[in-house]
Amino acid sequence: MAGLVLDAITVPLRSFDLSLSLEVGSTTALVGPSGSGKTTVLRAIAGLVRPTGGRIACGDAVWFDAAAGVNAPPDRRRVGLVFQDYALFPHLTVRENIEFSRSEPADAYLARFRIDHLERARPGELSGGERQRVALARALARRPDVLLLDEPLSALDAHTRVGVRAELQGLLCELGLPVVLVSHDFDDAAALADQVGVIIDGQIRQTGTPSQLVAQPADPFVASFTGANLLRGNAEPAGELTRVRLDDGNSIVTVEEGRGPVVVAVYPWDVVVSASRPDDSAMNVIAGPVLSLVELGNRVRVTIGPIGADVTADSVARLHLRVGHLAFASFKATGTRLL
Amino acid sequence: MKRAVIRVVYLAAALLALIFLLLPIVAIFVHTSPGHLFDQLSNPVVRDAFVVSIKTSVLAQVLILLFGTPTAYLLATRRFPGHSAAVTLVELPLVLPPAVAGVGLLVAFGRVGLLGSSFDALGFSLPFTQSAVTVAVAYVASPLYIRQAIAAFEATDPNLAAASRTLGAGPARTFFRVVLPLARGGLIAGLALSFARGLGEFGATIMFAGSLQKVTQTLPLAIYAEFDQDFNATLAMSGVLVLVSAVLLLTLRIGLVWQGSSSTRSRSPFGLSISA
Numbered sequence: 001m002a003g004l005v006l007d008a009i010t011v012p013l014r015s016f017d018l019s020l021s022l023e024v025g026s027t028t029a030l031v032g033p034s035g036s037g038k039t040t041v042l043r044a045i046a047g048l049v050r051p052t053g054g055r056i057a058c059g060d061a062v063w064f065d066a067a068a069g070v071n072a073p074p075d076r077r078r079v080g081l082v083f084q085d086y087a088l089f090p091h092l093t094v095r096e097n098i099e100f101s102r103s104e105p106a107d108a109y110l111a112r113f114r115i116d117h118l119e120r121a122r123p124g125e126l127s128g129g130e131r132q133r134v135a136l137a138r139a140l141a142r143r144p145d146v147l148l149l150d151e152p153l154s155a156l157d158a159h160t161r162v163g164v165r166a167e168l169q170g171l172l173c174e175l176g177l178p179v180v181l182v183s184h185d186f187d188d189a190a191a192l193a194d195q196v197g198v199i200i201d202g203q204i205r206q207t208g209t210p211s212q213l214v215a216q217p218a219d220p221f222v223a224s225f226t227g228a229n230l231l232r233g234n235a236e237p238a239g240e241l242t243r244v245r246l247d248d249g250n251s252i253v254t255v256e257e258g259r260g261p262v263v264v265a266v267y268p269w270d271v272v273v274s275a276s277r278p279d280d281s282a283m284n285v286i287a288g289p290v291l292s293l294v295e296l297g298n299r300v301r302v303t304i305g306p307i308g309a310d311v312t313a314d315s316v317a318r319l320h321l322r323v324g325h326l327a328f329a330s331f332k333a334t335g336t337r338l339l
Numbered sequence: 340m341k342r343a344v345i346r347v348v349y350l351a352a353a354l355l356a357l358i359f360l361l362l363p364i365v366a367i368f369v370h371t372s373p374g375h376l377f378d379q380l381s382n383p384v385v386r387d388a389f390v391v392s393i394k395t396s397v398l399a400q401v402l403i404l405l406f407g408t409p410t411a412y413l414l415a416t417r418r419f420p421g422h423s424a425a426v427t428l429v430e431l432p433l434v435l436p437p438a439v440a441g442v443g444l445l446v447a448f449g450r451v452g453l454l455g456s457s458f459d460a461l462g463f464s465l466p467f468t469q470s471a472v473t474v475a476v477a478y479v480a481s482p483l484y485i486r487q488a489i490a491a492f493e494a495t496d497p498n499l500a501a502a503s504r505t506l507g508a509g510p511a512r513t514f515f516r517v518v519l520p521l522a523r524g525g526l527i528a529g530l531a532l533s534f535a536r537g538l539g540e541f542g543a544t545i546m547f548a549g550s551l552q553k554v555t556q557t558l559p560l561a562i563y564a565e566f567d568q569d570f571n572a573t574l575a576m577s578g579v580l581v582l583v584s585a586v587l588l589l590t591l592r593i594g595l596v597w598q599g600s601s602s603t604r605s606r607s608p609f610g611l612s613i614s615a
Contacts, residue, residue, distance in 0.1 A: 048501050074504035087502040091520045100516075101506040142506050 004045070004146045004178045009054030009064075011040055011202075018044075018202035019054075024146070027172050027179040029193035030204075031186055031225065037202040038182035039084070042148045045180065046081045047074035058145050058178075080139030084150040086131045088123035094134050095119040101142040109137035129160045136171070147172075149181035153188050162297075165191055186210075186226050198222045220263045220339050228265040228337070229307050235262045241333060248306060252284040256338035263339040270335035271309035273302050274328045275319045282330035290327050304329040364581055371574045379575030387553040388561035388576065395469060395557065396537050399476035403484050403533055408526070411488030412514070416497075426489070433482040440479055441546025448474070448547075471548035472555050480537035484529040491525025492518065524597025531590040538583060 004024040011018040018037040022028065030038045043049040045056060047063065050071060056064040063072045088097050094115060098106035110116045113133040123131060132152070139147060152168060153161050169192055172179055183189045189196050190210035197207040198221070206218040210226075217223035224230050233246040235258040242254050244264055254264060272278065278285060288305035295301075299310045302321060307329040321327060371379075379385050414426055432440060446452045448465045458465060465471050495518055503513040519526075541559045548555040550564060558576050565572045 043501075046501075046505050048504070073509075074501070075507045075509050077505075079505055081502070081505040083498050083502060085498065087496065087498040089499060089502070089517060100503070100508070103507070138506065 004058045004180070005056070006041075006045070007055040007057075009044055009051040009056060011037070011044055011049055011051045013037055013040060013202060016202045020197075020199070020202070020204045021054075022180075022197065022204070024178040024180055024195075026195070027181065027193040028195040028197065029189035030180065030182045030197050030199050031184065031189045032182075032199035034184055036199050038184075038199055039150055040202075041199075042081060042150055042180060042182060045077075045146070045148060046079045047072060047077050061145070078143070078145040079148055080142050080144030080146070081148045082132075082135045082139050082150060082152060085155060086123075086135035088126075088131060088134055088138070090123050093120050093122055094126075097123070097134055098138045098141050100138065103143050104141050106137070106141065109141050113137045127160075128156045129164055132156070132164060140175075144177065147175065147177050147179045149179065151183055152181055152192075153183070153185070158297075168192060186213075198225055214267065215337075217265060217337065217339065220265070223263070223265040223337065223339055226267075228267050229271075230339075231264040231266065231306055233262060233264065235259050235338065242338065244338075246306065250286050250305065252286075252336070253333045254336040254338055255333050256336065258338040265337040265339055266307065266331055266335060268301065268308045268310040271307055271329050271331045273304070273309045273311050273315065273319065273321070274330065275321070275326075277328055278330050280330075281332065283333045284336075285328055285330045287326065287328050290321055290323050290325055293321060293323060302327070302329075307331075367574060367577050367581060371571075371578045375571070376575050376578050379572055382569075382572050382575070384552060384556075384561055384565060384569075385572050385576055385579075388556050388558045389579065391469065391472065391553065391555065392538060392557040392559075395472040395476055396534060399473045399480065399537050400484075400530060400534055402473070402477050403481045404530065407481055407485045408488060411485045412492050412518070414485075415489045415492035429485050429489075430482050432479050433486075437479055437540065437542025438546055441475060441543035444471075444475060444478060444543065444547040466547055467549045467551070467555065469548075469554055472544055472557060475543040475547045476537040476540045479540050479543050480533040483536050484526075484533035487529025487532060488522070488526050491522040491529070494525065495521040524594045526594075527597070528591045528594030531587045531594060535584055535587040535591075538580065538587075 006020065006022040008019065008021050016037075018040050020041065022041075030041060032038050040049055044051050044064075051064060051066065053066045054064070055062070055066065058078070061078075062068070062070050063077045064070060089100065092100070095106045095110070098109050106119065110119055113136065115130060115133050115137065118126065118130060118134070123134065126134065132155070153165055156164055165188065172192060179193075181189070181192060186196075194209060195207060196210050196213055197204045198213065199205070200221060206213060206222050208216075213222060214226045217226055217228065220230050231244070231246050231252070233244040235242050235244045237257070237259065238253065242256060242258050243251060244254060244258075244262060245251050252264065272282060277287070286305050286307055291303040291305070293300055293302055293316060295313070296310070298312070300313050300316050302309045302311055302316070304327050309329050319327070380389075410429065414422065414429070435443075445466060447454060448458065449455050450459065450464060450466070465474065499517055499521065500513050503517045504510075508516065539559055540557070541563070544555070544557060545560060550556045550560040552561075556564065558580055562573050562576050565576070
């Protein structure tokens with residue numbers, strides 16, 4: 001597989017400079033809040049934005065090299081770019097869209113993406129999921145050396161999204177192409193990519209596998225992005241453990257070492273919720289009224305004081321959890337990370 | 340009560356305005372029956388003026404299309420120092436009194452004008468020829484096309500052009516296969532406006548090209564010349580221009596609907612298919 005290498009590319013943006021290096025072998029996701037420069041990375045790779053410095057190469061082909069004055073136009077770079085809004089040509093049929101690159105007849109792609117019956121339709125008549133399949137088919141019919149996906153799931157409603165995510169997962173495995181995708185959603189990125197880079201203000205804060213980012217977030221931002229609860233407080237050693245006095249008066253124990261102002265990260269799936277004070281190995285118990293109950297797919301996020309916990313709907317019913325009623329959130333000292 | 344009064348005032352004002360706009364058109368056709376209109380087509384003055392008008396207008400619009408389209412595309416898609424100055428310049432003929440435009444053309448391209456001596460050296464003279472009519476029409480009518488074309492190009496999604504480039508199409512193929520088909524409705528509307536303006540051109544033409552039957556006398560010039568000679572001919576020519584204007588107005592509306600529908604959704608008006 002010919003890899004994609006971005007070497008110290010710099011793109012000046014309105015309020016900061018995008019500058020990063022990236023090596024893409026299989027599927028890499030760039031996640032970050034909107035305005036962090038994610039899409040600009042894709043546009044720079046595709047040749048739609050010209051960096052002021054650095055080098056972009058795909059396999060043996062050098063697409064951009066500021067020092068050598070190389071800047072291949074977009075049509076000379078073998079990229080398949082799937083735009084966030086898909087950017088299908090509204091005046092052309094599905095077949096004409098897929099055959100626009102004049103590399104291959106559309107038939108194989110129409111069959112592969114199960115859109116044969118739509119070949120004569122125009123994009124305006126398609127649903128969100130169908131548009132995405134046409135956009136993917138069009139990008140792949142170009143026979144690209146690298147596939148770029150801009151927020152591949154954001155234009156879809158929650159219902160379609162789950163199915164499309166699974167389909168996309170299968171497709172990316174099959175392709176064996178280097179893929180760069182950008183997303184503002186860590187869960188989507190974790191589902192689709194083996195490498196995830198968290199990007200903020202144009203800089204990559206941390207790169208790793210999704211589980212590495214969850215297990216060892218480099219800073220509070222990465223932790224919150226991966227879904228952790230962040231508790232601020234003051235740490236002081238307590239025997240072999242560390243005690244953290246939280247700003248809200250609660251106090252928790254962690255196995256990590258630290259001193260002074262710290263942030264404790266606790267993941268919602270590591271928190272146990274109970275209706276009465278628990279009596280088990282969890283050293284940390286926070287008591288308080290339930291502030292909110294929010295359904296997230298097949299889970300319910302229960303907020304108790306500063307802690308969000310993910311439990312099943314069945315548990316909510318069994319424990320008779322209601323907003324305003326007293327509940328207890330407990331988690332083990334080993335389930336915490338000090339940042 | 341008060342509301343009812345206001346509604347009546349609005350209604351009356353609108354009605355008066357519409358009648359005011361329609362009345363002169365109606366009056367022309369009250370004075371010329373269709374049969375009379377056809378009779379007048381055998382009148383050599385009318386026929387010659389019609390031919391001169393169509394020849395010079397069509398030629399002027401071709402020039403506007405050929406030079407105006409790339410100009411509009413450049414102004415719509417690129418930002419460069421002096422961009423807004425260039426946009427203002429393109430609109431200049433719109434606010435310039437046509438007679439002044441005519442004088443300007445004369446002192447630019449005339450025998451004693453800025454470029455006159457170079458033209459002389461090449462062995463041709465522009466003023467008071469049929470080419471001068473074309474030049475005057477192109478000068479005065481071009482802003483109407485270019486303005487509309489800039490708006491049409493600006494309304495096309497830049498991501499579509501970008502998508503075309505990433506799919507291996509160079510700038511030329513991208514322009515002809517993606518940008519032009521999507522902007523087409525707006526361009527047609529602009530051309531209709533510009534054609535209408537050019538067909539009615541009077542001031543710049545008479546200053547720069549004169550009013551010589553069979554050579555430079557267009558329909559509006561002939562209308563003026565025949566005004567105190569043969570009022571029937573004047574009416575017939577006016578009738579012809581009204582009919583042409585009606586067709587152009589219809590083209591303009593269709594073009595604008597088309598443009599509105601092609602920018603995001605692909606459906607064209609009236610069930611027409613718009614494939615490139």
